[in-house]
Amino acid sequence: MKIKTGLLLACCLVPASVLSDELTLRVQLAGGAGPVTGAVVYLNDGSQASPLRAEMFQKDRMFHPQILILPVGSSVDFPNRDNTQHHVYSFSPAKTFNLELYAGMPETPVLFDQPGIVELGCNIHDHMQAFIVVADTRAIGKTNEQGEVTLALNFGASQPPGSLSLNIWHPRLPDNTRPVIQEIDAASLANSTAEIVSIELKPEPRNEGPLDHLQKRFREL
Template sequence: MRPSAIALTAALIMTAVPLAATSSELSVTVTQSGSAEPVTGAVISIATFRKVAPVSAEIYQQNRAFHPHLLVIPVGSSVDFPNRDNTQHHVYSFSPAKTFNIELYAGRPEAPIVFDKPGIVELGCNIHDHMRAFIIVTDTAAIGQTNESGQVTLAIDPKYAEGGEARIELQVWHPRLPDNTRPVVREVDLGQPANITLSLEPEPATDGSLDRLQQRFREL
């Protein structure tokens, strides 16, 4: 049985927190600039010497939405895009990390898409403009998403401490960054909790209505 995309994302994030015997940990808290509200779902990563093996995952379409909205996968992973709606979809990405186009289809595409470069991939549907999702393709094992309290704990490769480094760079990404095509970089001190603030765009308005073109494909 194919594991779900959510389970695979969770498994990848779990690798960011191995046993303390092999690494130290960095606790990160992310809040929103101006309000100090916790930021949920921010993706935090640190360059490491450890890599993660590719996985097979999926992002399915149901109720004219992508599920999950955000998927974190290692470089070289393959992602399937099954359509569970009775409406056809046309999935694409123009992102430099992966450009692809799955033309109008129902059911399951002929083959999964392989994501062979690290970066941020934004997904869209050429039939339903409101449909949007993101894939974070990573080449590091130290990566995770902030919880409802805006917190995440990452494993620090002990080689950093051995090298006498006192500070480390974090890459921080969120879909509502003003420029969400790239992460922002924050430098923090090792050995103490990190507090990061982000300036985010407002939540986008949602519109569940179907236009005429969407209606034509609803029963296909």
């Protein structure tokens, strides 16, 4: 039986006088059952972050980190620090690539030049999964253990547009290939009331099962 868990995103909006500084948000379970950690939240305030070079490594047949946040134009290295080979790939529209069976460090990093959600897997170890969130804004962050995140806003001297797109993404969304988008009236940012968005999550995945025949073949180098 498929179980869905409702979420509420409570946006604690700051007054317009400090709009150019930051916006604090809180993600919590529906009914106040507890905070939600690891939700990626971002806002289209017009800011752009400089590309960087990051790393997502494999260890203990897992990706580290499981969620990586990047500005558009960034590149990522995928070092294998296991004693087993991996075959890293993505079929996501935002970035399709294939790092065939390897150990150690691939020769060149992978460039992520389009915004979107990139889901990663391993052809040898089916349970391995990770995500890269590529965004074209600096107003982005991930909720902490209290379900809170503070976004640094930068409208500069210009007025904010009539509406802003608030993006909320979590790996257990029913469709985790894209964020849930909530349009916020910029005028509402001056109000003290909270904007609330309801989303659904799939249940926690089961623990890793035993290795299948193909996985056992590549267990040791």
